[in-house]
Amino acid sequence: RKEVEQDPGPFNVPEGATVAFNCTYSNSASQSFFWYRQDCRKEPKLLMSVYSSGNEDGRFTAQLNRASQYISLLIRDSKLSDSATYLCVVNRGNYGQNFVFGPGTRLSVLP
């Protein structure tokens, strides 16, 4: 079993749809959590950090459930420009060096 797992995808949704991505992690000592997006043939870019209380940034909402070791990302009113691969990233280290990437979920928003 991989340490960080995500919905296999791909997700193909129409513009304006709401889409949710799920991520689970196996290491209960994991300390910080992130969602990155990666466009085709580009580097990953931080979308948002994920906090226990949940956090929102415009159309994006992230949730963390430490008890269930589960992270989610909700995208509302999806845009064509949201098409990308979404990577769940978990930091399991005490000193900040142990970032583990999930396999990613590809999203295509269709006109």
Place this chain on the structure above:
Amino acid sequence: DAMVIQNPRYQVTQFGKPVTLSCSQTLNHNVMYWYQQKSSQAPKLLFHYYDKDFNNEADTPDNFQSRRPNTSFCFLDIRSPGLGDAAMYLCATSSGKNIQYFGAGTRLSVL
């Protein structure tokens, strides 16, 4: 302005011919990472430096080496590239447990 700079963006080498990829940062972060990313896969951590301390992942082949002569620069040396080493190589930096900042990557082709 780019804060993590990778050179070159594209590198073509011959089978078995040593190659060096370069990464520099203006963030003064103490941690620098090298990842390998193959098509449709998540970035895979090869190694990282915490200041001058080198940390190799257990499954990183001996063919891959790294140098960090100072805080700003880090190099990835591939001693004898094979066809299977063709990939995108991503450099990232972080300050402790905080988010990672990625360079644009170097796409390596092996002929």
